[in-house]
Amino acid sequence: MGLTAEDWGAIRLTLELASLSTILLLLIGTPIAWWLARSRSWWRRPVAAVVALPLVLPPTVIGFYLLVTMGPNGPLGQLTQALGLGLLPFTFPGLVIGSVIYSMPFVIQPVQNAFQAIGDRPLEVAATLRASPLDTFFTVVLPLARPGYLTAAVLGFAHTVGEFGVVLMLGGNIANRTRVVSIQIYNHVEALEYTQAHWLAGILVVFAFLVLLTLYSLGNRGQVWR
């Protein structure tokens, strides 16, 4: 196959980044989605809007703000330096943070929709059977929300694989650390290495098609996202 060691490195890195970001997003996203689905607070609206922001904002905006806040003069940068962690731009953890923000709505919204679709009834029944709220969540809510979680995981993963602008602004193009597939393709195209660009780009097209095919096979009972 026409892939170099650097290309394989980029593929591995991309898969690591997408997996880690998706797992983190499912963990962080669940309580947020639950609150958004169940709360009657007025704050639900602004929080939902913030969650959806990455859908609308160009990745350059996210990349720019992250670079500034994670830089040595930014609040996050000062925090990580005070904790002895150094600075996050140009590092893999920095990219993970960027991806979590960038892919957030793609994970939270399907989970939130799934929670809302459950409604009050199963929760009330569980409560009359003396299930604790936590018990109810794990034995009733999670199984019922399974399709939502699948959609969320697939979308979060795929969207992170497709990330480009944020990484371009934040990554520094370092082999095996921040040079993901989309950046590697960009490098190949810029250097007029069209053959290698074709290989990687072709792989991504097939990957994206398979992901969407899976998604539509899963979600033919309802809409995939709002």
Added chain:
Amino acid sequence: MKPIIKLSLAFALIAAAVGARADEVQVAVAANFTAPMKEIAEAFAKATNHKVVAAFGSTGKFYSQIQNGAPFEVLLAADAETPAKLEKEGSAVAGSRFTYAIGKLVLWSAKPDFVDQKGKVLKQGKFEHLSIANPKLAPYGAAGVEAMKKLEVFGALEPKLVQADNIAQAFQFVQSGNAELGFIALSQVYKEGKVADGSAWIVPAKLYSPILQDAVILAKGKDKPAAIALLDFLKGEKARAIITSYGYGL
């Protein structure tokens, strides 16, 4: 008004608009030349009434864009090879090439006293990130790599390199403090005869091959008065004064 008159009026307006646009010249400008180009464009507009519409980026990117039909009429490259290659391939007007500036490489940090006058900081290596423009695409990036190799520090520093898409981003990485230092173009930090802020080491010319920056009229700018006027203007007194004020050689 009769419809036919309305229509011809509309056409006349469009023709007038197109006519006014003919005085524009689309220029692809190497990122390191951004600041001087803005000043030159202003002086050029005053002197000739032609308007410069500039795009700033890496020379390598412009090369592939021009090959693929980008609408640029003039290229101000960061090297001599790209214009020569374009001329050979027939994408540039033969005989229009000339060196408009000689670039100088500088090792720069936003922090005062971080970079010493002899560049020892490279050997000590007490930093996390050294920013550089992608050496495959940007001549200043290639010059930086060449200088590090001559100083025999490239092997040690390679893991610390962060590659920017072009020299403007390389500068931005350093200026925002995310990289402690970086190889950039002197023109990016040079104002009124000195390095404006931070600390810098102007890399001695013997450590890298001269960065001859050539300009050329592209096939799309052939016989366009505004394109020819811009190249003439670049050769003139006024433009040369601006170019040297940013630390370029000539």
